[in-house]
Amino acid sequence: MKQKVWLLTFLTLLISISAIYQLNVNSSPNNVVPNSSSNDVYTVTFNETGLPQGTQWTVKLGNLTNSSNTNIITFKITGLSYLYYSIPNVNNYIPTPYQGYVLVNRSLTIDVNFSLPYLSIKVNEELIQQSTGSQVSELEPGNTYEVGVSVYNQGNINSNVIVNNTMLLNGKVIYSETSFGTLDRGTKVSFSVLWTPNSTGVYTLLVHVSAEPNFSETFSYPVYVGVSNAKTYNVSFVEVGLPQGSPWSVTLNGVTKESTSKYIEFQETSGNFTYLINNITGFLPKTQEGTIVVTNSSVNVTIVFLPLVFKPVTTVEISYNNSQVTTLNSNLTYSVLVNIRNEGNYSGSGYLILTIEQGSTSILSREFNFTLAPMQQENFSAKFTPLNSSQLTMSAVTYSITQKGQVSVSNITKVLEVQPPQHVTTSTSTTQTNTTKTNTSVTTTNTSTSVTSPPSANSSSSSDLLYVAIVIVVIIIVAAVVLLRRRS
Structure with a gap:
């Protein structure tokens, strides 16, 4: 009896090991795990967007590989299956998703978007109490926390990342640490510092994230230690006019943040705050400085950059x-x-x-x-x-x-x-007048600039009378002299 029990136990163990081995083999990529009880045929369709029309692309599903010049690639799968798929790049176009697993228990469609390489980074603050591993919003002096950010790569390329965490209190640097990492597409990595605050207050966590090829941005977070978490609101600066990817920066209430995107954001409580738009080579902000008022709501400020022009x-x-x-x-x-x-x-x-x-x-x-x-x-x-x-x-x-x-x-x-030159016109005229009464010939010459007038007849008569009078006077004088001499 005991021999039969041992034999039955041995056979059961052997069957279990064989089943586990078969499961491991069939669950590896490119292998199909069929459901022997089902002969249903399912259609798996990959629907492409983003490629230029007529471009050939390829999908590998399990052990099958299909290519197409249209935006549709289909596979016929018999029975229940759990399959691995992969989609290679097409020239400079990168697919999203580019790989994964799919459970085939019905006909289904998988959308694939091709796009040129791009990087999209999302950053979130992380305050984690080390002893419990839980996220907190307020810190207590004497406790140790993981303070930093999580960086999520939402783009379609891998990137090398540099993250600098700097903690400030009233403008004084408490600590500053720089970390390096590799961020694959679709993944999230935490960059944090173990920190034990010693005193209460509202600290400022400045985080600068640089990611290849063209991401550079500074983030600012208030950190409350031993004080209540006051309500904060987003203060967003939006630039207009800069070439894409140009670095620019804003100083708000003494804190400077830089970005290569169109947005720079701060978190502030209600109150009045001054800002300064820092100079950029080749451009001039239309409004370089000002004051914003935060009153229980978020505030958006548009900054227009004008190219520097000497005209x-x-x-x-x-x-x-x-x-x-x-x-x-x-x-x-x-x-x-x-x-x-x-x-x-x-x-x-x-x-x-x-x-x-x-x-x-x-x-x-x-x-x-x-x-x-x-x-x-x-x-x-x-x-x-x-x-x-x-x-x-x-x-x-x-x-x-x-x-x-x-x-x-x-x-x-x-x-x-x-x-031609302007001329000054000059005319000369000569007039000859004969006076018969005195048998004397008189010649008169008149010169004028523009008009010559002939001698007047009245003037000639007056001259004749004058001569006659002179002759008469002379005769009278001569006669008087002769008479006086005779009397004497």
């Missing part, structure tokens, strides 16, 4: 005796006035080249240098005289001096008509 604008006038003219005379001297105004938001320097030519002859060539602040202007003037009545060409070229060298920003060319 000299040039105007030209030609004048004669302070009056603007468009037509010139060849015997007059004119003034040319050039005004340059910086209508940009950034100071800069440049120079102006002013030339005037008639035919192949240069009658003016000058160069002027200038440095202008935003909205500042400067005038430059020169005099010139046209040589002849041929057309005159004036050119005013403005250059801006940049880090890459000189750049032409304005070129004004004017072609002006030149008239």
